[in-house]
Amino acid sequence: MLKFVKGYMETIDGVATYPMISLLIFFVFFVILFWWVFTASKEYIKEVSELPIDKDNQ
Incomplete structure (x- = not known):
């Protein structure tokens, strides 16, 4: 499964920018x-x- 994901991610142009945007x-x-x-x-x-204290007293 990991080899499939790694291989698939390598085919996406500019995939390295997504982790930087997330950070x-x-x-x-x-x-x-x-x-x-x-x-x-x-x-x-x-x-x-x-x-929360006021709500309990009501």
Whole structure:
């Protein structure tokens, strides 16, 4: 099975760009996620973290 996949992938032009695009998407996603985490307001984080507790009391 692996020989078939390797042989098939070698016939695709520019197949080496797909892993680079995937890595770029992964990196950009986590950079944006870290940026959001560090810039989120403390009030919003506190409000969201208390939602499960508030839901149980209702």
